Amino acid sequence: GARAMPSRALLLSALLCAACHGARPVPLVPAWARSPPSRPPLSLDVTRPTTPPDPDSKDQTLAAVNYFSSERTPAALVAGATLGAMFAFPLAQTDTPALGLAKRLYVLLINTAFCNSLMAVFVCSLAVARLLGDLGDGYGRTARAVMLRELPVHLLASQAHFLSSVLAFTAALALRMYASYNNGCPIFARAMVLFIGATVSLMLFVFNTTLEDHRSFGHLWAAYLKELWRHARASTPRLRPPPPMAVLSVALLAAGAVDTGVILGAIARRMCPLTGGLGA
Numbered sequence: 144g145a146r147a148m149p150s151r152a153l154l155l156s157a158l159l160c161a162a163c164h165g166a167r168p169v170p171l172v173p174a175w176a177r178s179p180p181s182r183p184p185l186s187l188d189v190t191r192p193t194t195p196p197d198p199d200s201k202d203q204t205l206a207a208v209n210y211f212s213s214e215r216t217p218a219a220l221v222a223g224a225t226l227g228a229m230f231a232f233p234l235a236q237t238d239t240p241a242l243g244l245a246k247r248l249y250v251l252l253i254n255t256a257f258c259n260s261l262m263a264v265f266v267c268s269l270a271v272a273r274l275l276g277d278l279g280d281g282y283g284r285t286a287r288a289v290m291l292r293e294l295p296v297h298l299l300a301s302q303a304h305f306l307s308s309v310l311a312f313t314a315a316l317a318l319r320m321y322a323s324y325n326n327g328c329p330i331f332a333r334a335m336v337l338f339i340g341a342t343v344s345l346m347l348f349v350f351n352t353t354l355e356d357h358r359s360f361g362h363l364w365a366a367y368l369k370e371l372w373r374h375a376r377a378s379t380p381r382l383r384p385p386p387p388m389a390v391l392s393v394a395l396l397a398a399g400a401v402d403t404g405v406i407l408g409a410i411a412r413r414m415c416p417l418t419g420g421l422g423a
Contacts, residue, residue, distance in 0.1 A: 199284055206286035207294075208274050214301045215267035221308045222260035228312075229253045232319055244410045245322040251403060252315035259308035263301050270297035287355065296374055299367035306350060306360060313343050 232249050273294060274281070283289035290298040317339040324332035347360055357363040375389055 200282045201284075202281050203283050203286040203289040204274055204281035207281070207290050208271055210286060210290070211267040211270040211274070211297070211301060214305055215264050215271070218260045218263035218267065218301075218305045218308065221305075221312055222257060222264060225253050225257040225260060225308070225312055228315070229257065232322075240410055240413045242322060244407065245318055247407060247410065249315050249318050249322070252311045252318065256308045256311035256315065259304040259311065263304040263308060266297050266300040266304065270294050270301070273297070291356070295370050296367075299363065299370055303360075303364050303367045306346075307364075309346070310343060313339060313346075 229250065232246050234243060234246055238246065270290075281289055281293075283292065287298075317336045320339070321332045321336050324335070351359050354360075354363065357366055
C-alpha cells in the first residue's frame, strides 16, 4: 500500500528547530528507508603488539610453546606405557589375599599414572593452542613469568600431573617386582624395591631444586588446587553454583575413592593376621 508521508506541520517544526540552532535542516526519512549505521571492517589480524611495554621484556611465546611441548612428549610416553601395563598383572582364582591386594594396588597405581599423564598431555595441548591462538600478551622478561601471568592453571597442572604420573608408574613397577620375586628370593626383591625407592627419592630431590615459586612437590599441588579453586570462584561469582563439569569430576573421584577403599579394606581384613608373603 501507499506509505504515509510526513505532514506539513511536522515539516514546519523541523525547519524551525534547525533555524533556531543554526544547523542545516535534517531531512525526515522514514525508518524503513534509513541505511544501517556504518561499522568498522572486521579485522582478522591476531598478531600481538610489536612494542613491549617493558624495555627489558621480549616476546616469550615461542619459548612457552617449547616448554609445554617438552612436557607433553614424555607425558604421552608415560600414558602409552601405563596403558600397556594396566592389564599385565591380572587377578587369578588361586591368588592369596596378600597377592590379590598387591595386584589391586598395582592396578590402582597404574590407573593413577595413566590418568595423570593423560591430564598432563591434555593440559599441555590446550596451552599450546592458546599460545598460538588468542593469547593476549606474550611479552615478559622470562617465559615462566608469561606462563604464570597468562596460563597459571596450565603451568601448574602440567608440572603436578606429569610428576605424579611418573611417581605412580614407578611405584606400581616396584610393587609388581616385589610381588613377583618375593616368594622365590625375598632378599633380591627387597633390594630391587630399595633401588627404585632411591631413584624416586632422588627424582623428588632434583625436582624440588628446580622449583622457583614453591617449596616442594606437595606445595606445588597445594598451589595448583588453590588456583583451580580461584578460577572456579571467578567463573561463578556471587556464590552461584559451580560449573557442572567440575562438580561431576569431584563426585566421580569421590565415588571411585570410596569403592576402592571398600575393596582394599575388605581384603586387608581377610589378611589379618598376615600369614603368607605376597607371592605365597
